[in-house]
Each structure stands twice: as structure tokens, then as C-alpha cells.
Amino acid sequence: MRIVYTDNNATTKVADEVIEEMLPYFGQFYGNPSSMHTFGDQVDKKIKQARQRVANFINADPNEIIFTSCGTESDNCAIYSALNAFPEKKHIITSNVEHPAINKLYQHLQKKKGYEVTFVPVDKKGLLNLDLLYDSLSDNTAIVSLMWANNETGVLFPIEDIAKKVNKKGILFHTDAVQAGGKVPIDVKQVGVDMLSLSGHKIHAPKGIGVLYVKKGVKFSPFLIGGHQEEGRRGGTENTVSIIGLGRACELATEHLPVMNTRVRELRDYLQTRLLEKIPCSSVNGDLDLRLPNTLSIGFDAVEGESILLLLDREGICASSGSACTSGSLDPSHVLMAMEVPFKSAHGSIRFSLSHYNTKDEMDIIVSALVPAIEKLREMSPFWKDGKVV
Amino acid sequence: MRIVYTDNNATTKVADEVIEEMLPYFGQFYGNPSSMHTFGDQVDKKIKQARQRVANFINADPNEIIFTSCGTESDNCAIYSALNAFPEKKHIITSNVEHPAINKLYQHLQKKKGYEVTFVPVDKKGLLNLDLLYDSLSDNTAIVSLMWANNETGVLFPIEDIAKKVNKKGILFHTDAVQAGGKVPIDVKQVGVDMLSLSGHKIHAPKGIGVLYVKKGVKFSPFLIGGHQEEGRRGGTENTVSIIGLGRACELATEHLPVMNTRVRELRDYLQTRLLEKIPCSSVNGDLDLRLPNTLSIGFDAVEGESILLLLDREGICASSGSACTSGSLDPSHVLMAMEVPFKSAHGSIRFSLSHYNTKDEMDIIVSALVPAIEKLREMSPFWKDGKVV
Amino acid sequence: MWDYTDKVKDHFLKPRNVGELEGANAVGETGSLSCGDALKLFLKVDENEKIVDATFMTFGCASAVASSSALTEIIKGMTLDEASKITNDDISDYLGGLPKEKMHCSVMGQSALKKAIADYRGIQILEKPGEMVCECFDVTDLEIIEAVKANS
Numbered sequence: 001m002r003i004v005y006t007d008n009n010a011t012t013k014v015a016d017e018v019i020e021e022m023l024p025y026f027g028q029f030y031g032n033p034s035s036m037h038t039f040g041d042q043v044d045k046k047i048k049q050a051r052q053r054v055a056n057f058i059n060a061d062p063n064e065i066i067f068t069s070c071g072t073e074s075d076n077c078a079i080y081s082a083l084n085a086f087p088e089k090k091h092i093i094t095s096n097v098e099h100p101a102i103n104k105l106y107q108h109l110q111k112k113k114g115y116e117v118t119f120v121p122v123d124k125k126g127l128l129n130l131d132l133l134y135d136s137l138s139d140n141t142a143i144v145s146l147m148w149a150n151n152e153t154g155v156l157f158p159i160e161d162i163a164k165k166v167n168k169k170g171i172l173f174h175t176d177a178v179q180a181g182g183k184v185p186i187d188v189k190q191v192g193v194d195m196l197s198l199s200g201h202k203i204h205a206p207k208g209i210g211v212l213y214v215k216k217g218v219k220f221s222p223f224l225i226g227g228h229q230e231e232g233r234r235g236g237t238e239n240t241v242s243i244i245g246l247g248r249a250c251e252l253a254t255e256h257l258p259v260m261n262t263r264v265r266e267l268r269d270y271l272q273t274r275l276l277e278k279i280p281c282s283s284v285n286g287d288l289d290l291r292l293p294n295t296l297s298i299g300f301d302a303v304e305g306e307s308i309l310l311l312l313d314r315e316g317i318c319a320s321s322g323s324a325c326t327s328g329s330l331d332p333s334h335v336l337m338a339m340e341v342p343f344k345s346a347h348g349s350i351r352f353s354l355s356h357y358n359t360k361d362e363m364d365i366i367v368s369a370l371v372p373a374i375e376k377l378r379e380m381s382p383f384w385k386d387g388k389v390v
Numbered sequence: 391m392r393i394v395y396t397d398n399n400a401t402t403k404v405a406d407e408v409i410e411e412m413l414p415y416f417g418q419f420y421g422n423p424s425s426m427h428t429f430g431d432q433v434d435k436k437i438k439q440a441r442q443r444v445a446n447f448i449n450a451d452p453n454e455i456i457f458t459s460c461g462t463e464s465d466n467c468a469i470y471s472a473l474n475a476f477p478e479k480k481h482i483i484t485s486n487v488e489h490p491a492i493n494k495l496y497q498h499l500q501k502k503k504g505y506e507v508t509f510v511p512v513d514k515k516g517l518l519n520l521d522l523l524y525d526s527l528s529d530n531t532a533i534v535s536l537m538w539a540n541n542e543t544g545v546l547f548p549i550e551d552i553a554k555k556v557n558k559k560g561i562l563f564h565t566d567a568v569q570a571g572g573k574v575p576i577d578v579k580q581v582g583v584d585m586l587s588l589s590g591h592k593i594h595a596p597k598g599i600g601v602l603y604v605k606k607g608v609k610f611s612p613f614l615i616g617g618h619q620e621e622g623r624r625g626g627t628e629n630t631v632s633i634i635g636l637g638r639a640c641e642l643a644t645e646h647l648p649v650m651n652t653r654v655r656e657l658r659d660y661l662q663t664r665l666l667e668k669i670p671c672s673s674v675n676g677d678l679d680l681r682l683p684n685t686l687s688i689g690f691d692a693v694e695g696e697s698i699l700l701l702l703d704r705e706g707i708c709a710s711s712g713s714a715c716t717s718g719s720l721d722p723s724h725v726l727m728a729m730e731v732p733f734k735s736a737h738g739s740i741r742f743s744l745s746h747y748n749t750k751d752e753m754d755i756i757v758s759a760l761v762p763a764i765e766k767l768r769e770m771s772p773f774w775k776d777g778k779v780v
Numbered sequence: 781m782w783d784y785t786d787k788v789k790d791h792f793l794k795p796r797n798v799g800e801l802e803g804a805n806a807v808g809e810t811g812s813l814s815c816g817d818a819l820k821l822f823l824k825v826d827e828n829e830k831i832v833d834a835t836f837m838t839f840g841c842a843s844a845v846a847s848s849s850a851l852t853e854i855i856k857g858m859t860l861d862e863a864s865k866i867t868n869d870d871i872s873d874y875l876g877g878l879p880k881e882k883m884h885c886s887v888m889g890q891s892a893l894k895k896a897i898a899d900y901r902g903i904q905i906l907e908k909p910g911e912m913v914c915e916c917f918d919v920t921d922l923e924i925i926e927a928v929k930a931n932s
């Protein structure tokens with residue numbers, strides 16, 4: 001069956017160019033970059049190149065790039081590093097719509113480690129309450145961590161403005177840019193964040209490789225303690241193949257950024273318009289403008305998400321309800337709950353997230369499959385009667 | 391130039407069979423295993439298979455296997471988990487010849503977190519002082535961590551005996567089996583350890599994938615906090631490709647274990663005999679019997695390791711002095727220092743570590759290259775005169 | 781993703797007995813929009829207390845839909861006394877099993893059926909001992925403790 005893959009916020013296809021770049025480093029150039037022989041050294045050189053490519057992608061210096069094993073490790077590492085840098089500060093700030101890599105960590109720090117946590121709320125459009133954020137900054141605050149783009153709705157936070165205000169108070173600022181990477185331009189020098197997380201598998205590199213950017217001069221303490229790799233900032237033999245792949249993926253992401261903001265955005269908007277038009281009682285979650293160009297979170301009243309996904313799956317269409325990481329749970333998405341999306345549409349919300357590999361044709365396939373699916377489910381819904389919610 | 395790769399304790403070639411198994415999961419079956427669609431689900435099924443294969447490798451149950459990003463993460467995770475399980479216990483035990491993933495972590499816990507650490511010493515053959523180990527066990531001990539096989543000398547610790555004694559006192563026992571995997575049989579049920587670390591890149595899987603075995607019933611607290619992956623025990627999107635590769639590598643490792651203990655051991659012994667025979671004032675580091683079959687650490691008096699390696703490198707021979715992880719530093723190996731190997735030979739110690747890919751022919755190449763290399767260096771050494779150390 | 785049996789998939793994709801039932805003389809409702817799951821069960825019961833027809837409307841996941849569909853098939857032709865003995869395990873068994881995380885979806889069927897029977901007989905469901913923890917499914921803390929014991 002033909003697969004229509006519109007779940008790119010969950011993970012992406014590894015690009016052919018990336019595979020090609022990586023392949024020789026499995027069985028041919030497999031040396032350890034730390035080794036005292038030319039065989040290992042050639043891998044070291046290739047990693048230096050990759051580090052430079054990643055640095056270019058976000059306008060950082062190569063030695064500000066630390067390779068980690070995933071976005072989650074980058075997030076965890078950033079927060080623990082800040083807490084170690086300021087052991088006397090016991091207050092930390094984030095939003096109430098973060099990814100579990102931040103959200104669950106903050107909950108852990110609150111429940112188990114005695115930290116006072118401010119979860120700054122968002123409004124109905126998913127936009128951050130900036131007044132509450134700024135009011136909560138205090139001398140006791142060790143770090144503020146806010147996501148650049150939300151994985152479920154695509155809503156963007158004004159990271160540059162926030163970074164300036166937070167920095168002015170001398171407080172460390174971290175942003176989880178895992179979903180922003182490759183979708184909006186990132187320039188760390190301009191934005192002025194202290195730390196920033198990226199994950200390879202959201203930008204057509206493999207799963208299991210991440211980046212933590214740490215601004216020069218920011219006090220850092222390692223999360224993984226071991227060998228001297230990454231200049232002593234992250235122990236463990238380098239994931240050479242994936243690092244090399246990530247370097248190439250970052251180059252490609254820069255190349256594709258204009259496409260993301262034209263063709264991909266148009267596809268998304270086309271899908272959105274057609275669905276809203278053809279399916280009554282449907283509504284978009286999140287701000288329509290301050291949003292990633294590839295993401296559409298759309299709710300259908302009186303039906304339930306899993307059922308929709310399974311009907312789409314039968315047609316080869318891959319999408320998601322909530323985030324992939326929480327799909328094991330039965331709760332409605334904490335992001336939509338935080339936005340006070342009404343229950344009637346929160347439960348029936350689906351996220352379509354596109355990439356430059358998608359085509360218009362595929363958007364039409366989705367519309368053709370989704371319209372009868374929603375109709376069928378509404379026919380058996382006790383909350384739907386005569387074309388409206390009861 | 392023909393490469394003679396005898397640095398397999400640093401890292402290994404990814405086996406062709408492993409590459410073959412992994413390849414489709416980059417660009418073809420790239421779904422997220424947590425997703426609610428068949429496209430992601432097929433990856434989930436493949437990961438289940440890999441988990442079973444890894445479990446079989448060490449005779450564990452699949453749900454006792456946690457995939458991590460490397461041996462270092464497995465080691466760090468095990469220790470932190472134990473400390474969280476017993477927050478009131480402030481004493482921890484290890485040896486003085488551990489890999490930095492344990493050694494540096496213990497130093498950190500000692501210096502920064504107020505833990506009392508016992509580094510149990512080894513003797514001149516690298517064997518652990520068991521009396522001192524058992525004497526140091528106390529009610530205040532949270533965990534004992536000891537490596538199964540030493541990465542530099544290959545010396546084996548009697549893990550089964552130790553595990554029994556430590557467990558009898560109700561103290562958690564972790565073993566870093568990163569170098570033991572694929573070289574000696576591992577049966578966790580028989581040995582009875584609570585936690586055990588493995589790393590993929592030592593057994594012909596890629597770099598950047600590790601395993602932490604956690605015995606059923608052992609209290610565990612996660613190191614990486616995030617999504618619900620690994621049953622909530624390790625956040626972060628699964629490194630699907632490498633997990634799948636590791637599964638295959640574990641199958642192959644089981645197949646090759648007999649070869650390791652016959653052909654590879656013979657090659658190692660052949661190399662050892664020839665070198666001792668041909669090069670005066672040379673000596674093997676570590677116990678000759680209680681040793682991995684693939685490892686030869688050999689010291690040459692009055693010459694310096696880096697110089698030897700560079701001369702070997704010119705002939706395409708890959709070996710190491712100390713461990714790859716510490717080769718960035720100029721200090722003599724902490725392992726050889728702990729064994730009180732005399733300075734005159736510690737500095738001139740080289741580790742050859744073989745795999746089943748090596749041939750007798752290659753051993754001869756090494757001997758032919760090494761004999762003149764050592765001669766040449768001794769000719770210019772101020773500590774060498776008339777065929778002996780001065 | 782859930783490992784659904786072919787029978788579950790079949791009942792999800794081709795649910796039997798969907799819709800309001802004309803002439804229903806017993807209705808049972810459970811769940812709510814806020815919980816993400818709800819089931820409305822319609823029964824037509826004859827003078828011998830035999831269920832001659834049953835239909836449902838469900839808002840919920842595939843297991844909920846399949847469980848509802850299965851329930852209507854199971855109880856058609858039963859007397860109310862027979863039907864009152866149906867448990868969520870019977871529903872799950874009929875479907876060839878449900879993933880363990882999804883067992884609760886079949887509880888909804890059992891609960892709606894109990895309410896429909898009570899509705900027909902015109903009785904109030906008696907106050908149960910224990911603290912009510914789940915309004916939609918009419919579950920008390922004591923029942924949860926019992927269920928955990930029974931399942932372990």
C-alpha cells in the first residue's frame with residue numbers, strides 16, 4: 001500500500017543523502033576517533049566536519065556544539081547543568097505545554113528534589129502568558145526553559161524577546177528547539193539563548209542523535225560522566241555514524257528551509273482549508289499565524305482520536321493524536337488540556353505534520369479518507385445528532 | 391595500504407550482517423515505534439525482536455533489557471539508580487582499575503556529592519584484592535560496581551563469586567561487562583548480578599548504543615527523564631536502527647563465542663609468544679590465565695608508547711596504548727599504575743585486541759613491524775644500552 | 781500501537797447494530813465526553829424479559845467500539861437474567877482478547893448493560909459500599925481494590 005507519511009513531528013525519514021554520507025563509516029571507516037592511529041583519526045576529522053556543519057546550521061561556533069544521544073538527553077543535560085552551576089538557586093521556570101523531556105523532568109525536580117517550579121500557562125491559542133513569565137523571574141531562579149515550537153500544535157514562542165528579558169536578569173535561558181530545527185531559521189547569536197536542544201531524527205538524520213548548544217562562557221557541568229570525549233563535556237564513545245549523518249542533515253535542512261516556508265506551508269494550508277470546508281464542526285488548535293509551517297492540529301467534535309487514526313491507517317495515512325511519546329497513555333494531550341480546548345474536540349484532535357517530501361496529491365488522499373471516516377464515526381457517536389454536537 | 395586492525399577493545403567493525411539488518415530502517419521503515427499507525431508499529435515489532443535477541447545473549451528476560459546510548463550511559467544510569475534507591479546510604483565501592491565511565495563518576499560522587507568511596511586495589515597481576523573488597527562492605531554501602539573484564543589488560547574479575555557475596559549482604563551489585571560481552575559467556579541468571587552494562591560497538595554493532603540489564607525486582611529509577619519509552623525507564627525516541635543492529639550483533643556474538651575462545655585465543659597467544667621471543671625486555675601485563683582471549687597488553691622497556699604506535703601506524707597497524715578514551719591524555723594508564731607496572735615498561739605498553747576478523751598472517755605482519763620499531767626506538771633511548779635497560 | 785485481534789478490527793471497522801433503536805424499552809448510558817469514552821446501549825425487551833434487539837452508540841477508541849458491537853451481538857436473544865451475568869471478560873473473550881491497557885474499554889459495555897437492565901426493571905442502582913472514584917463507569921475504590929486482587 002502507498003504510505004502517506006504526515007507524522008514528521010514524531011520522526012522523519014532519513015534522507016538518502018544522509019544515508020550515503022553515513023554508510024562508509026559502519027564497516028569501512030569504523031575506527032574510534034580517539035585512537036592514536038590514522039585509521040581512527042580520519043573518523044575524527046569527519047566528526048570535526050560534522051560539528052562545523054551543525055554549528056553553521058544555527059550560527060554557533062563548533063566548540064559550542066555538544067553531541068548527545070537525543071533531544072531528551074540534551075534537555076535533561078541543560079537543566080541539570082544549570083542546577084549544578086547554581087546549587088543555591090531552588091526555583092525553575094517552564095511552560096505548561098512542554099515536551100515530556102522537560103515537563104516530566106521538572107515534575108521530578110519538584111516532587112523529588114525540592115525545587116519550586118513555575119509552569120507558566122498558555123492561553124486558548126497556545127500562546128505564552130508573558131506577563132506571568134516575567135513576573136515569576138526571581139533571584140532564586142536557576143533556569144528558564146521554554147520550547148521554541150510546540151510539537152503538537154506547532155505554536156511558536158517568542159524566544160528572542162524572552163531570551164533578552166531573562167538574560168537581563170542574569171538568569172540562564174534554555175530553549176528546546178527540537179521542533180523548530182529545519183522549520184524556522186535558528187541563529188543563536190541573534191537570539192542570544194544560553195543553551196539550545198536539537199534532535200537529529202526530526203530533520204532527516206537518524207534517531208538517537210541530539211545536540212546541545214552551550215554558549216561560550218556559560219558554565220557547564222556534564223551529565224554523562226566518563227571519557228574525555230566532547231572535550232570532557234559528554235562521556236561515551238562518539239556515535240560517529242549518526243554524528244556524520246547529522247552534519248549532512250543540517251546542511252540539507254538549511255537548503256530546504258525556504259521550501260518549508262513556501263511549498264510545505266502551502267500544502268499545510270491547503271489541507272487545513274479543505275478539511276475545515278468539508279468537515280463540519282472542525283477547528284484548528286493553536287494560533288494560526290505564530291505556528292510552524294508544517295504542522296496542523298485539527299479537532300473534530302464528537303469523535304475520538306484513536307478511532308480516526310485507525311481508519312486513516314487503513315488507507316496508509318500516518319498521522320498522530322497528541323505526541324508519539326504519550327500515545328501509550330489514554331489521557332487527552334496535556335498540551336490541548338493546557339489550552340483549554342473543549343473536551344468535545346480535544347479527544348478528536350489529529351496532528352498532521354508535513355515535510356518537503358509531501359505532495360499535493362497526498363493532501364487530497366488525506367481529505368478523501370478523512371471525510372468519510374469522520375462521518376462514519378459520528379454516525380455511531382452518542383454525542384452527534386442531525387449534523388451537530390448534542 | 392592494508393589495515394591490520396587490532397584495536398577491537400577500543401571499537402569494532404560493524405559486521406556486514408548487522409549493516410544489512412539495519413539498512414531498511416533508515417529510509418524505508420523509518421516510523422516512530424510509539425506511533426499509532428502500522429508504519430510505526432512494524433518498527434516496534436522489530437525492536438521487540440531485537441530486545442529478545444539481546445536478552446537471549448545474556449540469558450535475561452526481554453523486559454530486563456533497557457536500551458541506552460552507550461556503555462557509559464549504562465554505567466552512569468546503574469550507579470545513579472542505586473543511589474536513588476537507597477538515598478540514605480552514602481558509601482559506594484569499586485576497583486581502582488575501572489573504565490572512566492565508572493571511575494570518573496565515582497570520583498565526582500566523592501568530590502561533589504559527599505559519598506565515601508572505596509577503590510579496592512588490584513595486585514601486580516591486575517587481580518582484585520577480594521579480602522579488602524569483602525571487608526569494605528557495610529550497612530552504609532549503596533552499591534558495588536566492578537568490571538567483568540578490564541579493557542586494557544583483559545584481566546577478568548570473579549564476578550559470580552563476588553555477586554553472591556555482595557548479594558548475601560543485601561547490597562546491590564553492578565558489573566560493567568562492556569569488554570566481557572562477546573568474549574566470555576554471560577549468563578545473568580547464573581551469575582546473579584543486579585545490573586550489567588553492555589556496549590554495542592564492542593561487539594560489531596554501531597557506536598552509540600548500549601544496554602543496561604536490570605534484574606527483575608531491582609528497584610530502578612530512570613536517568614534520562616522524558617517520554618514513556620523503555621516502559622518509562624529511559625526517555626527519548628528509540629535509536630531504532632542501532633537497536634535493530636545490536637539485536638543482530640548479539641546473535642552473531644553468540645555464534646562467534648566458540649571461535650573467540652579457540653582461533654582468536656590462539657592468534658593472541660601466537661602473537662604474544664612471538665613478541666616475547668623476538669623482543670628482549672618485554673613482558674605481558676596482567677594475569678596470563680584470568681584474561682580475555684583476545685587481549686594482549688605488552689610492555690617494552692625503555693621506549694614510549696606513542697612512538698611505538700606511530701611507527702606501527704605507518705605500517706597500517708592499529709593498536710593502542712592505554713584505552714582509547716584516555717589516549718587524549720599524556721599520563722600513563724591508571725590501570726597499569728594501579729598494577730604497579732614499573733615505569734620503564736608501563737610507558738612502553740601496547741594493547742593488541744583481536745577479533746574473529748583477524749588472521750595469522752596479520753599477526754606476522756605485526757611481529758615484522760614491531761621488532762624493528764622497538765629496536766629503532768631503543769637505539770635512541772637514553773635508558774637503553776648494550777641490549778638492556780640502564 | 782495496540783495489538784488488536786482480527787475480531788476486534790472487524791468489529792471496529794464493521795460495527796454491528798449501530799444507531800438508536802426504534803422502540804427501545806431499555807437504555808443504559810455510561811461515560812462522558814470529558815473522559816473521552818462514552819457508550820449508549822439500547823435494548824428491546826419482550827414480555828418474557830428476552831432481549832430481542834440491541835443497538836449501541838459509542839464515542840471512544842477502537843476497543844470501545846468493538847466491545848460495544850460485540851456486546852450487542854452477545855446479548856441478543858438472551859434473557860435479562862442471562863445478560864446480567866455478562867462481564868467485561870466475556871466481551872473481551874468474544875473478541876479474542878484485548879490489550880491489557882485496553883481492558884477498561886470493555887468495562888464500559890458491562891456497565892452500560894447493567895444500567896439498561898436496571899432501567900427496564902425500573903430500579904435504582906443501589907448505593908455501593910466504598911468511595912465513588914469514577915462517575916462515568918460507576919466504579920468505587922473498593923471495586924478497584926477487588927479488581928487488582930482478582931487480576932494479580
Ligand SMILES: Cc1ncc(COP(=O)(O)O)c(C=O)c1O
Binds near residue numbers: 238400461462568
Ligand atoms: C570497560 C568499559 N566500560 C565502559 C566503556 C564505555 O562504553 P561506551 O564507549 O559505549 O560509552 C568502555 C569502552 O569505551 C569500556 O571498555
Ligand SMILES: Cc1ncc(COP(=O)(O)O)c(C=O)c1O
Binds near residue numbers: 625
Ligand atoms: C519538542 C520536543 N522536545 C524533545 C523531544 C525529544 O527528542 P528525542 O525523541 O530525540 O529525545 C521531542 C520529540 O520527541 C520534541 O518534539
Ligand code: FES
Binds near residue numbers: 816841842844884
Ligand atoms: S474507550 Fe477510551 S481508550 Fe478505549
Ligand code: FES
Binds near residue numbers: 914917
Ligand atoms: S472515566 Fe469518567 S470519571 Fe472515570
